[in-house]
Amino acid sequence: MLDTEKPHARTIIDLDGVTKSFGSVQALKGITATIREGEFFSLLGPSGCGKTTLLRMIAGFEDPTTGTITIDDKPMAGIAANHRPTNMVFQSYAIFPHLSVADNVGYGLKKRRLPKAEYKREVEQALEMVDLGGYGPRAAHTLSGGQRQRVALARALIMKPKVVLLDEPLSALDKKLRDQMQLELRQLQRSVGITFILVTHDQEEALIMSDRIAVMFDGQIEQLATPEELYRRPVNQRVASFIGVMNFLGAQATGSTDTHVSLDVQALGKIDIPRSGLPKGMKPEDIHRVGVRPEMMTILIDGAPSAERIVEGEVTETSYYGDMTYYSVRLNSLETPVTISMRNTAGRAVLRPGETARVGFATDSIIVFR
Amino acid sequence: MLDTEKPHARTIIDLDGVTKSFGSVQALKGITATIREGEFFSLLGPSGCGKTTLLRMIAGFEDPTTGTITIDDKPMAGIAANHRPTNMVFQSYAIFPHLSVADNVGYGLKKRRLPKAEYKREVEQALEMVDLGGYGPRAAHTLSGGQRQRVALARALIMKPKVVLLDEPLSALDKKLRDQMQLELRQLQRSVGITFILVTHDQEEALIMSDRIAVMFDGQIEQLATPEELYRRPVNQRVASFIGVMNFLGAQATGSTDTHVSLDVQALGKIDIPRSGLPKGMKPEDIHRVGVRPEMMTILIDGAPSAERIVEGEVTETSYYGDMTYYSVRLNSLETPVTISMRNTAGRAVLRPGETARVGFATDSIIVFR
Amino acid sequence: MVFLYAPVVLLPIFAFNSSTIIAFPLNGFTTEWFGVLWTTEALHNAVRNSMLVSVSTAIISTVLGLFAARAVARYTFPFQRGIMGLVMLPLVLPEIIIAVSLLIVLIQLGLSLSLWTVVLGHVLICTPFSIAVLSSAFRGLDPSMEEASFDLGETHWGTFRRVTFPLVMPGVISSLLITFTISLDEFIIAFFLTGTEVTLPVYIWSQLRFPAKLPSIMALGTILLALTVVLLILAEFFRRRSATRRGLDASTTEGLI
Amino acid sequence: MVVTFSFWTQNYLDLDTTITLANYREAWTDPLYRELMLRSLRISLIVTVVTVLLAFPIAYHVSFHVHQRKALWLFLITVPFWTSYLLRVFLWKVILGYNGVLNSALLGLGLIDEPLSFILYNANAVVITLAHAWAPFAILPIFVALERIDRSLLEAAKDLGDGPVRSFFRVTLPLAMPGVVAATIIVLIPTVGDYITPRLVGGTEGLMISNMIQVQFGKANNAPLGAALAVSSMFIVGGISLLIFFATRNIGRGGAD
Amino acid sequence: AYSGDAELIVFDWAGYEDPEFYVDFTEKHGDAPTFAFFSDEEEAFQKLRAGFKADAAHPCSQSVPKWMEAGLLAPIDTSRITEWDNLEPGFRDIKAYWKDGKPYFVPVDWGNTAMTYNTELLKPEDVQSLKAFADPKHAGRVSIGDSVDDAYALAFLATGVNDWTNVTDAQIDAASDFLRQVHQNLRAYWSSGSELAQMMQSGEVYLAWAWNETFATMSAEGHPIAMKRDTDEGSSSWVCGYSKLADAPGSEDKFYDFVNAWLAPRTADYIVSAWGYGHSNAKAMDKMNVEDLAAVGLETSDNLRAGTLWQAPTSPEVRERLIADFEKIKAGF
């Protein structure tokens, strides 16, 4: 969501040098980050990188080994989960099977000893917020997966927490439902304005939903940025290939001027890139590889507008995705083929394996790596 | 896979008027279809449409209420699962947790009483086929999801069945792994040449992997076709919106000639389509609706090539997918916005909600429905 | 736990007490009772008979329980509830009634009493427990496991032997434990259904009238207990060894109910 | 058979097979039987409550605080019950008796000046002994139910502001209910029918209905009345069990899903 | 299988398989008989009625008529019992054990139920009368056996009835009333000697209506326990013995050999010295050393006979009445 960055909002969670060890396993190796009030923040990374651990420490189910967690300007050391201004939506939803939907949603309110009428009103409001008005008396076990998730959400939101924590809330749903819930969740977060922290290993999910994403590997944050920045300027190959598809080609700097660097790129040949395209602190001689996204290349069909650069290659494989087709093309007889995606717009002819493709690309779509 | 249609291969499975009732529930309402030797066949449909039931009847775990199933020219009535030339990969993989990887894979071979050395060789071969060479002695419960799936596959393939049946084998995996396994599964099927029947509710998965797809709703096959045909020529709105995203607009025939039909389409205005674009047996007056795929429309940026038709609209929302952005645009102040997808090619500027978009589309990309 | 073991820790104390009276204060230390134990042949027979009966009962009722629990977990058949109710009936009936009725039936069938008739009676009362334990084990079993085996060409029996049985093993173990414990301590049915071969509880109870041998029974209990502990330690030792040999963490191989 | 028996009459050793309801009339109107019945029910209900209260913490401990080798723990729980019941009763008497372990300890600690006498040879002793005897059978079902509770539910409760105590009563306990009910029924039914323990430790006030049934079948030569009593108590116990079952069914629903 | 002579099955109390009891039999046949055990005469009765087959059984006084009535017993051929004439007539000639001029029971071992007390906690004057059992002074420190016969023996003695074979309803009522008072005083009804010994050693109970065995074993271990049989009202005696079972599957010769072995004087010596019970062979008993007998609480049978209530069988009606009353009393009615 490009339109919802809130760079000047105040800090709601501050993580300072947080580490966590389980016996000899170091699950988190020093996490420092700030999360802003009202933003939709995602923790993205492969399985086992420590996302859940970090989330559980924010919630108060685990204590950091070293480092401090500050929520809403209060240090959290020694404060138990039930006294923190956070609420969690569990991966399995953790809906209490013995309670009705209304009792599930009102579970946390019970302690506040509200008058009966007010309690009822709040629960009904929360249910309506997640589009489950009138479901109150239903038994929890009669709900579908999507409905359960919304109950879990209502149960967290009714507590009016500062931060809602979500641990892979969508991974158990099937694709169709997941798509729909992603949309709903995002809209809900925008309308209530509460900070959401979402744990996911699905890069697409993170891209669609988040204001900012922290990409984690091996207990560390590798890059923390907006979705667009992550996709367009990944700091290293690992992040680049975790977020979307990236073609890597060997490269070497052959010379540089004040404004440009000249590269010799495998299969593509000589390319000049602006110096500003280099990540901070990287010298031309550090460059060993460049990356090109599949959609940054085009298979040119006769009569189509020409591109800045054109290379030829043999199509080795095609994958039909309905709206798109992915081509594997061996550029200039390179051994590993590159992947090129093409929109299947009206009347577009399709190349078959074995045919020769003319591939065009713009030199400024190239990203450099060490 | 457009290149692997095998229209002339012989029939390996023949389903003739197969129905199945569980008490008063009619799970299958008459399935007639043939599956060809060596093809990758998918059963696609929403939850509860009867996919699993059909697969289990082919495997021999259930008997049809009426109708016949013929496999490899032999009628299957009265033949139990353990005597059919089919093997199944279960959704949960059903890896035996008390056996090692090798013992799991060799499970079905044990009955054949091969010499020890041969048995070992076969198991090792099967493991290598699924890229798990050397994993034999591992305990089954130490495997990751993707590895389990491959063990389940090796366990089925080692039996050298005529047909491998797969019940949503990928739905439990995370997206990254799923993408990878889809590719591997497809390649494996091609290299062993065995018929695969895949059950899935993920349309993308079906599109990428299958030679042909049977789309099921409510215990019936609604359409059986190649992926491209399904995507391009869905027989009705239900199929159209189940496969990919489709924008529907109200339409009416205003006149017709021998070669063309003139339509008055909501928001788009007058459009002539060729008569050949009408599905078989449909008369112009039957048309009430047309559909346009998101990728068949383009948001035109200044200086871009003009399209056949151009309409204006207001952007209401954008979703960033990395390689693509989806725009919701209210064309001509229509109440429900249409979805338009755009590739994020190099240097492409992005429209924000509230801005006005000029949308172009080609009239021959339109599909008509009743 | 203290409560559970409270009586048992006193067992060795009285096994070594020189008085025949089981009460404090203690009289003096003696190993005489172990000697008496050694020479009382009837007691040896009783122990042997009891072991035979308990082990057979545990095995038979667990096997029956396996079949019944599987049938209930997998199939629905007419009068299922009624039949299960009937199987569970021995739980509710007073044991003495079961015992007398069984004896009459057996005699009318012309069967002679032996340890096997005791086993029969014990199986009758132990099977409900076994079913209860095992059906929860079966409920947790993924049905696709059995289907997978079947799909790979195994027969029903082969599937049971190679897949089902190993997977419900924890339930089988606890069923064995429970039925063994019940059978080992049961004496009313054992009394009525036994011929001339008594089981340990029958012997102990009939001894009550003239209880000079009670301390030696304490000694016997002590020995049994010590044996159990030794067996446990050995089992644990071997389990650890084989676990480390397979390169697994000892804790992950834990079987559970 | 018991049921038909209960409609006959017996005169010394001869059975009169005329159908009559006289036995039931006697069983239900004689204050003696009513008193015994009520007493039995009271005692077995107390035993059940005590046993379940006792079993719960143990099951809870094994389920929640033991992370390795749970099976070993379960095994250890059953081991004390491999010694004869009779011996255990004697040893309980040693513990609870006049100068027994408990009194000596209390005296030694200076908590009491004179041995307490209300802990043995009365209903309390029956409760303690029976609770001990049935503890393992109560622990197992509760343990199984606790094992099934999804641990994230407890975290959810904590996350929503509940301390450990509140989340126990609002989540853990309701979800363990099916196990508690099973334990209750497993303990309740046989304890109503027990007649040995009251005889051994009940003193003058531990006599229960099954002693009476036993006497009617035996010495008193009135098996039909005994049968009528047995059938009546079976009905009452069955009724109570069903009541418990249905009363708690809704609470625990879904806990087993 | 229990190793033993397959031709003689003895249905007995456990402990009685002690080979010292039937040395002659073993010497003659080279092997002990086969034993089956029971723990309660009622259960034994039910088992036999249900069809269990054995050759000999070991019932006690009260059960014999019931067993006879039920057709479980066979008559004894007295000519084959060598010591028949030397048997204590008080046991041998009890009418209820005879039918159609034939005995159905060979008395073998006997004992007393008598006042047993702790000499440190009670003075002799406390135990002069059986009424002490009902004295509220001793509340909570008293125990009697859980047996109708023993209980009513005490009650009848205490209410002045010495022979219960012909009691009136009024006498029964009086006895029951006495038992009701005793019930208030009781710590517990003991059901086994071990149990009583346990209570008496701890001092929990200091006054009991008990069998010889308790006194014998406890005093032998040096506990301050005494048995007082010559109370104002006296004490009670019971007898157990062997009966021949009807339809016995085994050898009749061996049955008589077994009984004869039991009646041999060496067995009498053994049972008195090692077990503390009397033996029905009056001649053998007479020959024994008076001190030895006194040490285990058995003096000469003459002394004993005076003031003793013989637990001879009563009519079934009376017995049923006693049982019913006793159960009521135990239940607190």
Ligand SMILES: Nc1ncnc2c1ncn2[C@@H]1O[C@H](COP(=O)(O)OP(=O)(O)OP(=O)(O)O)[C@@H](O)[C@H]1O
């Ligand atoms: N209680 C624990 N004891 C020991 N190791 C643990 C524990 N919890 C987590 N770990 C380890 O810490 C690391 C990080 O685990 P974590 O659950 O945070 O990963 P994750 O990023 O959430 O992965 P996933 O996407 O699979 O949920 C893993 O190596 C895991 O094995």
Ligand SMILES: Nc1ncnc2c1ncn2[C@@H]1O[C@H](COP(=O)(O)OP(=O)(O)OP(=O)(O)O)[C@@H](O)[C@H]1O
């Ligand atoms: N054993 C059964 N008894 C009764 N109804 C059944 C049974 N098995 C399936 N059904 C019903 O048959 C219909 C088809 O079920 P099936 O499992 O084939 O659906 P599916 O397409 O595989 O769905 P999913 O994608 O959720 O797995 C459903 O309505 C289901 O409820």
Ligand SMILES: [Mg+2]
């Ligand atoms: Mg996680």
Ligand SMILES: [Mg+2]
């Ligand atoms: Mg399915």
